[in-house]
Each structure stands twice: as structure tokens, then as C-alpha cells.
Amino acid sequence: DGGITQSPKYLFRKEGQNVTLSCEQNLNHDAMYWYRQDPGQGLRLIYYSQIVNDFQKGDIAEGYSVSREKKESFPLTVTSAQKNPTAFYLCASVGVGLSEAFFGQGTRLTVV
Amino acid sequence: AQKITQTQPGMFVQEKEAVTLDCTYDTSDQSYGLFWYKQPSSGEMIFLIYQGSYDEQNATEGRYSLNFQKARKSANLVISASQLGDSAMYFCAMRTGMDTGRRALTFGSGTRLQVQP
Numbered sequence A: 001d002g003g004i005t006q007s008p009k010y011l012f013r014k015e016g017q018n019v020t021l022s023c024e025q026n027l028n029h030d031a032m033y034w035y036r037q038d039p040g041q042g043l044r045l046i047y048y049s050q051i052v053n054d055f056q057k058g059d060i061a062e063g064y065s066v067s068r069e070k071k072e073s074f075p076l077t078v079t080s081a082q083k084n085p086t087a088f089y090l091c092a093s094v095g096v097g098l099s100e101a102f103f104g105q106g107t108r109l110t111v112v
Numbered sequence B: 001a002q003k004i005t006q007t008q009p010g011m012f013v014q015e016k017e018a019v020t021l022d023c024t025y026d027t028s029d030q031s032y033g034l035f036w037y038k039q040p041s042s043g044e045m046i047f048l049i050y051q052g053s054y055d056e057q058n059a060t061e062g063r064y065s066l067n068f069q070k071a072r073k074s075a076n077l078v079i080s081a082s083q084l085g086d087s088a089m090y091f092c093a094m095r096t097g098m099d100t101g102r103r104a105l106t107f108g109s110g111t112r113l114q115v116q117p
Helices: none
Strands: A004-007 A010-013 A019-025 A031-037 A043-051 A054-057 A064-066 A076-078 A087-094 A101-103 A107-111 B003-005 B010-014 B019-021 B024-026 B033-039 B046-052 B064-069 B074-079 B088-096 B104-107 B111-116
Touching: A004 A087, A010 A019, A019 A031, A019 A087, A019 A107, A031 B104, A043 A064, A101 B033, A101 B046, B003 B088, B003 B104, B010 B019, B019 B111, B024 B074, B033 B064, B033 B074, B046 B064, B046 B074, B074 B088
Parallel strands: A010 A107, B010 B111
Antiparallel strands: A004 A019, A019 A076, A031 A043, A031 A087, A043 A054, A064 A076, A087 A101, A087 A107, B003 B024, B019 B074, B033 B046, B033 B088, B064 B074, B088 B104, B088 B111
């Protein structure tokens, strides 16, 4: 079955550490997105990529980095520069057709 | 710029009644898609319904229908016969970029729906 897989589901980070969140899709979608969601809030765009080897900053990119070396994969690294990383992170991919927009299950990151 | 506005931070509805969640949008694209997602406390985003900008009929999926008024740029979600399990956060989203190739997915701030027995 085609879909998006995010891992891990839960992640704990010590202060000062970098952590990487995985997002993989087998839908053959070109565009992929990372969003951050704080409790009770909406989704804020961190980074997005329209094509392999290209990505753009979203509204809250500071303290985050991404790569897009393969069409299927769009990992997000939360660096030590992100001062308040505790949040729920969602990855999405968008296909060619207007109705093709899918989400992963999300990763809940907690700083300990 | 693309924008989605959801003006109802929270809504209450009695079980078995219908409820309408509001969504207005702004885009200069001619081709776009509108989505509604449900987000329960587990966090996953559950796709509910989709409406394309060129679709003449309002979309329906079971108890969900989308009241699409293109001239007013509104895409309200109607849930009929509310159930306790409908209590969740609901997001309206818009897909644009079909004309430019720069595909964007823009979200509203969400509406928290609580269904009361």
C-alpha cells in the first residue's frame, strides 16, 4: 500500500543534542512538507521541497535543517539551535493531482 | 499569497445534531483543491473530504459534506448526525500551485469540536 511513514512515533532529546526525524513516502510524490504543531495550535510550515535536491524555508525554519537526496525521503533534523523543540511534527507529501495530499502519523518530540 | 481562515476556535454540538464548521480561503490560482482533516487527540491527520475548484457539485463522504461557494470563497464542512467520536480538532486546507508548479499546502488555524451527549 502506498503511504507516508514517519519514525519514530515518540522521540526524546537531551538538551544540546541534534535529532533527526524520518519521513519516507512511496507515493511517487515530488513535493514534501514538514510542519510543527504545538498543543492546541495549528500547523506551522518548517521546510518544504518541491523536487529532489531542492528545498525552501517555511515560516519557522530557524533551528531546523532538511535534506532531499532521494524523492522518497525528506528527513528533518532538529538542531541544538532550536531552543524550544518540544512539539508534534507532521510530514506531508503532495502529488501531481489536486486531490493528492497525504500525511504521516507524526512524531512527538520531547526535550528531557 | 494563499490564506485559509477558520473563525471558530471552538464549537459545541449536541449528539445527533448537525454542525457547520466555517472555512474561507484566498488564492489567485484558478485551479486549487480544498480539504478537510480531522485530528483526534492521537495527533494523526485523518482525511475527511476533498473539493476541487472546478467541481460543480458539493462533495459528500458519508456524514460529511462540503458546502462549496466559489464566489464567496468559502468551503464549510457540514457534519450531519454528530457522534461522540466526532470530538476532535478540524482543519481546513488548500492545495495550490497547479498553475505554477510550486505546489503549496496551506492550513487554517483549526476548530475544536466537542460533541455533547
